[in-house]
Each structure stands twice: as structure tokens, then as C-alpha cells.
Amino acid sequence: MSDPHPAAGVAGLLEPSGLEARGWLKPEIMEAPVLECGEPSALICLVGHGGGAFWPIFALWRELHPDVADPLDTWSRQVIRPIAARLSGEVVFPSDKPWQPFQKWAMAAEGLRPSPLGLLIHPKYGLWHGYRGAILFGARAAEALDCMDNVTGSNGSFAQARHPCDSCEARPCLKACPVAAFTADGFSAGDCRAYLETPAGTGGCMDRGCLARDACPVGRAYRYGDAQTRFHMAAFSQG
Structure with a gap:
């Protein structure tokens, strides 16, 4: 009996953590991360979350590990690494160097x-989602993917979806930022962090989350809870 395709077990293995297989892609050969064996990866599974399903599980772990540095990154590694190993894959994380193009992969x-x-x-x-890591597989898994018709988050599942911002003329996200940190030239992290240190910033974005992000009407049902929002804002403010 042949081994099952590794993708078949990813969702079930991730479920207890609240994470999920967000998407699959076959990278271009010249851009593929190289595996430890020297072979370029042929298949990438993005692991992440939509909304805060993982938060209660992570929060409980954090209570048991109060002194761990970079707790969310540490927890993500402890969750995803053994799953990748069980599936004969390798794993990379957004905070790893050399940094991998997670945004490009997600697109x-x-x-x-x-x-x-x-x-x-x-x-x-909407804006209430993120990526915690990516599992890399070799050529054998990539060949088998074409036989998988019901893999959640398979490559291109949202490729034809309408971009939510195309029909949004009001752009409330841009209007809500107290310091206009988002411009055509990019995001001014310095202006944002400086504002967060003021009384208004501490009582506003630091406590309730980024006002610009919160103004977006898409995906409101998946908005992060207050504890998760404050955690992410604190991590950002510390740079």
C-alpha cells in the first residue's frame, strides 16, 4: 500500500492548535527554497489562521510559559515543526533568516x-488573518498533489475572487489613522510608533487595536478579540 499524500493529514494535525492549512503552491524552480538534502522544494503549504481560533490555545500555553521570549513565534515553532517532521517535510517561519517571501506565496x-x-x-x-509558517515538501509530494481533488486551501482556491478593496470608494481604513501613517509612499512605522507612545495612542490604538485596520468592514466576524489585539499591538510597538 502506498503512503498517503502528505497534504491529506495536514488539516487534521493542525486542528488541535487552531491553525489551518491556508494555501498550497508549487514554487518556480529558481525561487523554490532549498531543502536540507539540497533539492529545491516542489510544494509549499502555508500554515496560518483566519480570525482568532488559535488564540485560546496559545493563551493557555503562554500562561504555562510566562518567561518565554517571542512567545507566539516560539509556540508556532513548537506546533508546526513536529507536524512537518511527521509528514517528512521541512518548515520555515516568517521570522527566519533568510526571510522567505510569505506575502508573495500567499498571493x-x-x-x-x-x-x-x-x-x-x-x-x-478581511484583515484578520496571518501566516505562522510554511511546510516545504519535495518532488514526490508535488507530483501527488494533482491527484488530490479535495485538499482544503489548494492552489488558486481564491485566485478568481473579487478584490474587496476594488469596490470600496470610501476607504475608511485610510481615514481612520490618527497620524495618516498610510500613504501612497508606504507605511510610516516611525510616525505610528511615536503616536502609540502618546496618551491618545495608548488609550486608542494600543488598547483597542489599530484604528485603521479596525475601520475595514470586510471580515468583521473574524475580528481579533481584545487580548489578542493588545498582544499584537504591543509586539509592533516594541519593533
């Missing part, structure tokens, strides 16, 4: 495009 795998804030916007989750 290829899920058909996403940036919002005016620079964050990728999802047709279902």
Missing part, C-alpha cells in the same frame, strides 16, 4: 492582494 496560493494598508486582505477574513 500565489490564495489569490490575495494588498489592501491600502499594505496588509493582504482576504475575501472572507
Whole structure:
């Protein structure tokens, strides 16, 4: 009996953590991350979340590990690495050097495009989603993927989706930023962080989350809870 395709077990293995297989793609050969064996990866599974399904599980782990540095990155590694190993894959993370093009992968795998804030916007989750890692597979898995008709998040599942921002004329996200940190020239992280240190910033974005992000009407049902929002804002403010 042949081994099952590794993708078949990813969703079930990730489910207890609240994470999910967000998308699959076959990278161009010259851009593919190289595996430890020296072979270029032929298949990439993006692992992440939509909304805050993972948050209660991570929060409980954090209570048990209060002194761990970079807790979300550490937790993500502890969750995804053994799953990748079990599936004979390798794993990379957004914070790893050399940095991998996670945004480019997400655009290829899920058909996403940036919002005016620079964050990728999802047709279902809006701006309330993220990527915690990616599992890399060799050529054997890539060949088998074509035989998988019901893999959740398979390559191109949202490729034809309408970009939510195309029909949004009001652009409330841009109007909501207290310091106009989002412009045609990009995001001014310095202006944003300086504002967060003021009383207005501490009582506003730091406590309730980025006002610009929160103004987007897409995916409101998946908005992060207050504890998760404050965690991410604190991580950003510390740079």
C-alpha cells in the first residue's frame, strides 16, 4: 500500500492548535527554497489562521510559559515543526533568516492582494488573518498533489475572487489613522510608533487595536478579540 499524500493529514494535525492549512503552491524552480538534502522544494503549504481560533490555545500555553521570549513565534515553532517532521517535510517561519517571501506565496496560493494598508486582505477574513509558517515538501509530494481533488486551501482556491478593496470608494481604513501613517509612499512605522507612545495612542490604538485596520468592514466576524489585539499591538510597538 502506498503512503498517503502528505497534504491529506495536514488539516487534521493542525486542528488541535487552531491553525489551518491556508494555501498550497508549487514554487518556480529558481525561487523554490532549498531543502536540507539540497533539492529545491516542489510544494509549499502555508500554515496560518483566519480570525482568532488559535488564540485560546496559545493563551493557555503562554500562561504555562510566562518567561518565554517571542512567545507566539516560539509556540508556532513548537506546533508546526513536529507536524512537518511527521509528514517528512521541512518548515520555515516568517521570522527566519533568510526571510522567505510569505506575502508573495500567499498571493500565489490564495489569490490575495494588498489592501491600502499594505496588509493582504482576504475575501472572507478581511484583515484578520496571518501566516505562522510554511511546510516545504519535495518532488514526490508535488507530483501527488494533482491527484488530490479535495485538499482544503489548494492552489488558486481564491485566485478568481473579487478584490474587496476594488469596490470600496470610501476607504475608511485610510481615514481612520490618527497620524495618516498610510500613504501612497508606504507605511510610516516611525510616525505610528511615536503616536502609540502618546496618551491618545495608548488609550486608542494600543488598547483597542489599530484604528485603521479596525475601520475595514470586510471580515468583521473574524475580528481579533481584545487580548489578542493588545498582544499584537504591543509586539509592533516594541519593533
